[in-house]
Amino acid sequence: MTADQTTPWPDDDIILYDGxxxxxxxxxxxxxxxxxxxxxxxxxxxxxxxxxxxHQFGIDPNNPDTNAVIHGGIAHFKSDGALTTLSLLPRWSWVRVLLVVPAALRDPVYSLIANNRYRIFGRSDACMVPDASLRDRVIE
Structure with a gap:
């Protein structure tokens, strides 16, 4: 990724995803x-x-191969991003233990799903339209 992961990102707790x-x-x-x-x-x-x-993180917006979550000013990618997100949710903090498993073992599973996500789960013609409860949390 191209972003300097030691420089804090100005926005925090942002999840970048393929809409x-x-x-x-x-x-x-x-x-x-x-x-x-x-x-x-x-x-x-x-x-x-x-x-x-x-672009800042070196992800091709036309063919994204990862999500990203910015937490604590640091961008986390692939399985680190998913596990970081889950670990911050109520009753999901236990997933932190999975972070001890090396990313080299976790990321191939993540990549397998990411590379086949459209074929397995489908793709919509447009981004999801958030309902009223989510609208104020989506940054366009």
């Missing part, structure tokens, strides 16, 4: 439903802000 991926949009709904503190905000990679983030 036309049905699996990715379901992931966002999963997180939003469990994030009772409304800590996370979401940006589809297809939005202006999401595209700028993607």
């Amino acid at each position: 036309v991926c049905i699996f990715c949009s379901s992931w966002i709904m999963f997180v939003a439903k469990r994030d009772v503190a409304k800590r996370f905000r979401f940006t589809p990679i297809q939005s202006d802000y999401g595209s700028r983030l993607a």
